[in-house]
Amino acid sequence: MSATLPPVLDACCGGESFYFARGHVLTVDAHPRSATLCDGRVFRCEPDVVADFRDLPFPDGAFAHVVFDPPHLLRGRGWQAEKYGLLPSDWEPYLARGFAECWRVLAPLGTLVFKWSDVQLPLSEVRRAFPAEPLYGNRRPRSSKTHWVVFVKEES
C-alpha cells in the first residue's frame, strides 16, 4: 500500500450514495458488484481497495477521518440486500471487529463517524460493539431512523 494515503477512509463504501464531493477519500468494500435495480437505475460498488473491514490493509493511525456505514439488516431481499448487504447472525463480533479495525487505522484526535439505521437492530444493542464512548450524534432520529454517531479518538 502506498505511503501517500488520502486522509479519509470509507471502510465499506457500497454505492457511495452520501457524498457531496468525493475528494481525499479512499474507498473500501469487500463485495464489488453492479446490478440493475427495480427502478432501472444501475447500482455500482467499485471500491478503490477490495478488503474486509475486519482486517484492513493499512497501518495504525493512517487516516484523519473514517466513515463506517456497515450493513444494518439481518434479513432482507431484493434491492435493499443488494445495495446495503446483510449482517451475519453473529453480528456483534462482526461489527466489533470492524469497529476495532476502523479505530486502529484512525489517527490520534481523528474522528470516526458511524452511520446506523435501526430498522431491525436498535442502536442501544449495537453500542455493545463500539470501540469507545461516542462524543455526540442524533440520539433519537424520528422518521428516518438513521443515526449519525461521532467518535473522537483520544491522543494517547
Ligand SMILES: C[S@@+](CC[C@H](N)C(=O)[O-])C[C@H]1O[C@@H](n2cnc3c(N)ncnc32)[C@H](O)[C@@H]1O
Ligand atoms: C450500508 S452499505 C454502505 C452504503 C454506502 N455508505 C452508500 O452510501 O451507498 C454496507 C456495505 O458494506 C459492505 N460490507 C459488508 N461486509 C463487509 C466487510 N466485512 N468488509 C467490507 N465491506 C463490507 C457491503 O458490501 C455494503 O456495500
